[in-house]
Amino acid sequence: MxxxxxxxxxxxxxxxxxxxxxxxxxRGKSYLxxxxxxxxxxEPNTTYGLVGESGSGKxxxxxxLVGLLRPSAGTIxxxxxxxxxxxxxxxxxxxxxxxxMNPRWRIRDIIAEPVxxxxxxxxxxxxxxxxxxGLSAGDAAKFPHxxxxxxxxxxxIARALSSRPRLIVCDEPTSALDVSVQAxxxxxxxxxxxxxxxxxxxxSHDLTVVRHMADRVGVLYLGRLVEEAETQTLFDAxxxxxxxxxxxxxxxxxxxxxxxxxxxxxxxxxxxxPPGCAYNPRCPxxxxxxxxxxxxxxxxxxxxxxxxxxxxxxxx
Amino acid sequence: MSAPVRPAPVRPAPxxxxxxxxxxxxxxxxxxxxxxxxxxxxxxxxxEILGVVGESGAGKSMAGNAVSGLLDPPARIAGxxxxxxxxxxxxxxxxxxxxxxGKEIGMIFQxxxxxxxxxxxxxxxxxxxMHAHLTLTRREARARAVAALEEVGIPAAASRIDSYPHxxxxxxxxxxxxxxxxxxxxxLVIADEPTTALDVSVQAxxxxxxxxxxxxxxxxxxxxxxxxxxxxxxxxxxxxxxAGRLAEIGAVADVIRAxxxxxxxxxxxxxxxxxIGARRLRQIPGAMPPLGALPxxxxxxxxxxxxxxxxxxxxxxxxxxxEGRAACWHPLEGGA
Amino acid sequence: MTWxxxxxxxxxxxxxxxxxxxxxxxxxxxxxxxxxLIAPQDPFDPGALNLMNGFSPPGEANAFTGDSFALGAxxxxxxxxxxxxxxxxxxxxVGVLAVLFAMILGVTLGLLAGYLGGWVEAVxxxxxxxxxxxxxILIAILIFGIAKGTIPVEHREQMAIWVLIIxxxxxxxxxxxxxxxxxxxxxxxxxxxxxxQMIGRRPGGIMLRHILPNVLSPVLVIxxxxxxxxxxxxxxxxxxxxxxxxxxPSLGTLIRIGQGYLFSGEWWILxxxxxxxxxxxxxxxxxxxxxxxxxxxxxx
Numbered sequence: 023m024x025x026x027x028x029x030x031x032x033x034x035x036x037x038x039x040x041x042x043x044x045x046x047x048x049r050g051k052s053y054l055x056x057x058x059x060x061x062x063x064x065e066p067n068t069t070y071g072l073v074g075e076s077g078s079g080k081x082x083x084x085x086x087l088v089g090l091l092r093p094s095a096g097t098i099x100x101x102x103x104x105x106x107x108x109x110x111x112x113x114x115x116x117x118x119x120x121x122x123m124n125p126r127w128r129i130r131d132i133i134a135e136p137v138x139x140x141x142x143x144x145x146x147x148x149x150x151x152x153x154x155x156g157l158s159a160g161d162a163a164k165f166p167h168x169x170x171x172x173x174x175x176x177x178x179i180a181r182a183l184s185s186r187p188r189l190i191v192c193d194e195p196t197s198a199l200d201v202s203v204q205a206x207x208x209x210x211x212x213x214x215x216x217x218x219x220x221x222x223x224x225x226s227h228d229l230t231v232v233r234h235m236a237d238r239v240g241v242l243y244l245g246r247l248v249e250e251a252e253t254q255t256l257f258d259a260x261x262x263x264x265x266x267x268x269x270x271x272x273x274x275x276x277x278x279x280x281x282x283x284x285x286x287x288x289x290x291x292x293x294x295x296p297p298g299c300a301y302n303p304r305c306p307x308x309x310x311x312x313x314x315x316x317x318x319x320x321x322x323x324x325x326x327x328x329x330x331x332x333x334x335x336x337x338x
Numbered sequence: 339m340s341a342p343v344r345p346a347p348v349r350p351a352p353x354x355x356x357x358x359x360x361x362x363x364x365x366x367x368x369x370x371x372x373x374x375x376x377x378x379x380x381x382x383x384x385x386e387i388l389g390v391v392g393e394s395g396a397g398k399s400m401a402g403n404a405v406s407g408l409l410d411p412p413a414r415i416a417g418x419x420x421x422x423x424x425x426x427x428x429x430x431x432x433x434x435x436x437x438x439x440g441k442e443i444g445m446i447f448q449x450x451x452x453x454x455x456x457x458x459x460x461x462x463x464x465x466x467x468m469h470a471h472l473t474l475t476r477r478e479a480r481a482r483a484v485a486a487l488e489e490v491g492i493p494a495a496a497s498r499i500d501s502y503p504h505x506x507x508x509x510x511x512x513x514x515x516x517x518x519x520x521x522x523x524x525x526l527v528i529a530d531e532p533t534t535a536l537d538v539s540v541q542a543x544x545x546x547x548x549x550x551x552x553x554x555x556x557x558x559x560x561x562x563x564x565x566x567x568x569x570x571x572x573x574x575x576x577x578x579x580x581a582g583r584l585a586e587i588g589a590v591a592d593v594i595r596a597x598x599x600x601x602x603x604x605x606x607x608x609x610x611x612x613x614i615g616a617r618r619l620r621q622i623p624g625a626m627p628p629l630g631a632l633p634x635x636x637x638x639x640x641x642x643x644x645x646x647x648x649x650x651x652x653x654x655x656x657x658x659x660x661e662g663r664a665a666c667w668h669p670l671e672g673g674a
Numbered sequence: 675m676t677w678x679x680x681x682x683x684x685x686x687x688x689x690x691x692x693x694x695x696x697x698x699x700x701x702x703x704x705x706x707x708x709x710x711l712i713a714p715q716d717p718f719d720p721g722a723l724n725l726m727n728g729f730s731p732p733g734e735a736n737a738f739t740g741d742s743f744a745l746g747a748x749x750x751x752x753x754x755x756x757x758x759x760x761x762x763x764x765x766x767x768v769g770v771l772a773v774l775f776a777m778i779l780g781v782t783l784g785l786l787a788g789y790l791g792g793w794v795e796a797v798x799x800x801x802x803x804x805x806x807x808x809x810x811i812l813i814a815i816l817i818f819g820i821a822k823g824t825i826p827v828e829h830r831e832q833m834a835i836w837v838l839i840i841x842x843x844x845x846x847x848x849x850x851x852x853x854x855x856x857x858x859x860x861x862x863x864x865x866x867x868x869x870x871q872m873i874g875r876r877p878g879g880i881m882l883r884h885i886l887p888n889v890l891s892p893v894l895v896i897x898x899x900x901x902x903x904x905x906x907x908x909x910x911x912x913x914x915x916x917x918x919x920x921x922x923p924s925l926g927t928l929i930r931i932g933q934g935y936l937f938s939g940e941w942w943i944l945x946x947x948x949x950x951x952x953x954x955x956x957x958x959x960x961x962x963x964x965x966x967x968x969x970x971x972x973x974x
Binding site: 088124185 | 864865866868869870871872873874875879884887888
């Protein structure tokens with residue numbers, strides 16, 4: 023029984039110009055479909071990695087899962103319940119360690135806030151959590167600006183842990199950190215997951231990080247899930263051309279001076295999506311059907327892929 | 339820390355385009371005298387890309403700013419010399435430095451959104467630079483501008499030359515910035531985190547573009563970044579900075595395969611790509627000290643597993659390109 | 675705010691202008707607070723006055739009574755120095771309370787407009803825009819007129835001060851609201867606000883505990899400059915006759931009274947209140963300017 027179950031999740035934003043402008047230019051409303059009919063499941067005590075570039079909708083999915091945004095269509099069930107907003111068993115770690123904490127609050131209050139808001143007991147809570155994330159209890163009286171980026175992310179993790187959550191949505195938690203600091207924070211997150219039996223939704227644009235942290239990976243492109251598989255399978259035998267491209271261009275440390283052929287073109291605007299498969303302008307193997315029909319996500323081996331040309335069953 | 343001026347490293351090619359010796363940048367603050375760049379020296383030859391890598395606060399951007407003369411006061415160059423094509427430039431007046439900057443030094447920054455003036459068409463921004471530094475008629479300048487845009491890969495350059503920056507995507511804007519930096523045909527290009535704000539697929543395109551232009555035009559490129567992966571893909575040589583000093587310098591292939599400085603080894607080991615399949619990443623304990631609170635002796639010793647008694651007392655030895663690559667009392671030998 | 679304060683104190687100690695402005699302002703405030711104790715005479719006690727002292731010039735002993743007044747005496751024999759001290763009291767009292775009122779009203783409306791958006795923001799901002807098209811003095815006069823029409827005559831003199839405070843405050847809230855709305859919009863986009871929303875904090879709590887502390891620093895600067903303007907506004911209204919009454923004169927009222935005697939030779943009745951008002955407004959103004967530059971993060 024999966025812990026998180028997302029079905030046909032869709033989120034549209036109204037990006038129309040102001041009414042008067044539209045009237046004069048005789049245009050209709052325009053909508054941006056940031057998340058388009060996404061379905062996936064997360065098993066308890068696993069990490070699900072969500073990978074995508076800008077415009078993929080990964081951050082929007084994160085916000086939908088914690089209740090910051092409401093779906094335009096589709097359902098989200100976490101722990102058996104559809105009711106998402108304000109639940110203390112779901113927490114989030116944000117990307118920017120410099121903006122995710124109120125600069126005027128003390129650390130102790132920042133960490134304890136999720137519990138304080140629900141009226142819980144907060145004495146000693148922050149100090150204990152600080153120790154758990156590798157800082158010291160004495161830091162509780164300080165202010166955020168007294169800490170480095172890596173330390174602030176540890177504080178953000180402590181805050182997320184304060185209400186004893188079961189699911190933590192991590193939105194690019196290490197993207198703003200240097201690589202050696204990133205290693206410390208990722209190790210901390212792995213350790214805590216094992217100690218406390220947590221489930222993570224790990225959102226990132228960095229394939230190498232996702233490969234390390236996730237048990238299962240979903241690849242997003244312009245709001246749609248184009249491939250999903252177990253981590254090892256995805257990286258050893260990617261089926262979707264976009265996944266293959268991402269893996270090819272990820273900078274590697276073992277082949278200096280290597281010159282992989284960079285992909286063509288750029289990501290299309292999500293407001294103005296290409297007809298058929300959204301990836302077709304850049305796809306090296308596209309055919310006619312790709313320009314006409316949007317591929318559905320279908321089973322392929324132990325995973326799923328949304329491509330007309332990917333062979334069914336196993337193999338890539 | 340002053341070391342005797344060393345002769346330029348022996349190379350079979352002509353003299354390097356950029357030559358820095360013992361450069362020190364100081365910032366006097368209320369609490370302490372900070373040295374974000376402390377005794378740094380390296381050369382960049384024509385057609386070569388040098389990657390300057392380090393974590394935030396290591397001083398890599400400061401070194402680039404010192405070369406281009408863009409240090410914000412109270413930061414100032416306190417020692418050493420910078421030579422561009424053999425001539426000293428760190429002692430030039432601000433006015434001469436300004437002219438040099440446009441003509442001989444091109445700059446590419448991280449955020450294409452703020453490098454381009456949002457109110458001026460990109461064609462005009464290009465021709466303005468060209469007029470300032472090359473003698474061309476208006477028609478010639480415009481034709482050159484179109485050619486420059488085509489060269490950086492902007493499709494339909496002739497029609498897009500009159501567009502505004504906001505009409506381009508992030509990757510395209512960065513290409514325009516590159517075209518702008520190269521417009522006056524500089525000898526040296528300083529690129530400070532040019533791909534950090536871009537998507538991974540676009541990043542690969544920009545890196546390929548930079549490499550191609552660098553080789554074709556014989557420019558020297560200083561590529562400053564915190565991302566080792568970018569260095570591995572793009573650079574020929576790499577200089578690793580830590581707490582204001584150079585930790586290690588050498589050819590990328592050598593340094594990556596067999597790092598000599600424990601910090602470089604730790605940095606490479608902590609990247610997720612180095613620990614595929616492992617449950618935990620290898621991490622360097624602690625954090626880089628702030629410039630105002632550097633430990634005595636070698637700045638890295640509190641975090642170094644090879645630290646000996648000497649490391650706590652003597653600052654790391656100066657880098658001598660001829661003798662060894664690492665500023666370390668106990669460098670790693672051969673394979674790490 | 676802790677580190678900011680020490681940095682601020684450092685910059686303060688290096689600016690002679692700031693030190694002088696604060697010294698002058700502090701001196702005036704202390705004089706006003708302790709007015710009943712340091713004034714040589716209680717100018718509002720009819721029994722202490724001697725009409726024969728009227729129009730005594732400053733410094734000299736009066737020809738009739740032998741009393742001498744440091745700054746002279748006015749037409750009723752009141753010691754000008756004493757009347758200035760008490761006038762200062764009224765001016766500061768009205769100025770400070772008016773600014774406080776404007777600040778509380780403006781900050782609250784600005785927070786609501788910025789955070790809630792939608793029609794709340796539209797209504798508040800349009801009201802603000804409309805109000806800005808009127809000169810603030812006219813608005814104050816308008817409110818005064820309304821008060822005059824509604825308050826029965828016997829209470830008018832006592833209520834005058836409070837009507838003055840409300841009038842000046844109501845004419846001044848807009849700039850606070852606008853600045854706070856802008857700052858609120860900036861803070862609203864930051865992730866710590868999302869974090870608070872996510873854990874279920876209600877909008878009122880977010881506005882009060884998260885956003886308000888982070889939008890206050892420009893408010894401080896505006897409040898200081900507003901104080902100078904409020905003092906001058908009050909003086910203007912009193913000068914025009916629609917402010918503090920002669921029984922509770924502020925500096926502006928004193929100036930109005932003194933103006934009548936300027937050309938008949940009793941210059942001291944006008945000069946000294948004017949100089950005091952000048953010193954007060956200038957010191958507050960300079961302090962506000964310095965504070966704005968000191969708190970500007972970009973100038974650092």
